[in-house]
Amino acid sequence: MTRPQHFCFILVPEFSHLAFSCAVEPLRIANWVSGEELYRWSFASEDGAQAVCSNGSVTLVHGGLADLPKCDQIFVLSGIHMRDHVSRPLLAALRRERARVTAIGALCSGAWLLAEAGFLNGMQAAIHWEYHDAFMEAFPDVNLVRSVFVADEKHMTASGGTATADLMLHLIERDHGQDLSIAVADQMVYNAVRNATADQRVSLQSRNGMRNAHLAKAIQIMADRINDPISPAVIAEQIGISTRQLERLFGKYLNASPKKYFMELRLDRARNLLLQTESSVTDVAFACGFESPGHFSRVYRAAFGVTPMQQRSRLD
Incomplete structure (x- = not known):
């Protein structure tokens, strides 16, 4: 049995609960369908105790930004008002993890935070369509795309909502095969899985x-x-x-x-x-x-x- 991959989700205040569920549930279902512990996950926030999403729900976390666990993949997950939550502790944690050569990605509006840290210059990135205009003005050196997610760059990004599920299913297929990815999508009753080149908004x-x-x-x-x-x-x-x-x-x-x-x-x-x-x-x-x-x-x-x-x- 291979070592399970550990995903750590940094939950930024007012994060998207929809994107959060679409990120974690495919991993849980992959474990259940396969009968193996293929994935582990943990949650972190700046105060190390909890994170409040945009709909007011409170999620308990496993720790703070100063003691992030050693993991295979970090995803920064934010939502509305992400610019109000660009903090020194968050940027310091991201730069520290980059120095440790941890893979770092972003979900929903999280690409904004990676761009603020200077991670995305010269790369393709995806962010929720609502922030496209502002993002292009703020970060002209980032190649913003309208795709639902970008998985073939150093820093993976997904545009939020169900696009997060698309990215997770892509990763499951990449690491464990198409059959498992399809089985997970079936369990989610998700029959409109999109690849990375799909546009965010309906045509x-x-x-x-x-x-x-x-x-x-x-x-x-x-x-x-x-x-x-x-x-x-x-x-x-x-x-x-x-x-x-x-x-x-x-x-x-x-x-x-x-x-x-x-x-x-x-x-x-x-x-x-x-x-x-x-x-x-x-x-x-x-x-x-x-x-x-x-x-x-x-x-x-x-x-x-x-x-x-x-x-x-x-x-x-």
Whole structure:
């Protein structure tokens, strides 16, 4: 019998309980289905006593950050407000474990904490889609991907929720074979297991009941050009249709013109940056393709009923 792998989960305050369950339960089920102790796990928190997740549940832990057990894999698991929980003890513990050559990964918003520690520069990483805009602004040297998880980098990352189960099933398959991974998924009644290349959010086609490749391509071009917008005519030319055809597609499926939809994408990105980063209003304006802060402020107020400065002041 091989030595069981020991996973240590560092639970950061307000961590995601869904991601936590999706991380631990596949390991437990793998032991049960196989009849062997393939995995062990332990929990740690900064105070060494307990951790409170975002839904208020309290989880008792095995120890603190200063005395993490010797293990095969550490996963940092956080959730909402992760930037409020970037502490010196946490960063020190992560750097100490890296010096011990312990494998370190992150779940849900945990990639933010690894990036703060400087672990992810030059690497691919996954984080919950809600934090994409802020993450890209804060950590431009990290190659953020939209995949549900990244397992082939030095530091594994999963985007949270059921993506954590996808990563764990991937690891079970890697270490103990596909049959066991499938058996664990069956016990979880999980019949939609995704590989690492799957996108986090449901595809545009699924969300809108569409199968129109031209529309999907047009929206992808818009998403890629938020900081440097181009006209609907140029987008239409790039995907090989007329501007009028593009207008009809957006009207039919999205009840909006291409210009209006593009502006909504840019404003949504701006709102995320205002709420999730410390970037100045001017920097947010330019990052979202507005020629001046004044123009940005007028358009933003028309869309959301408050100016960018008022939006940010609501956080105080």
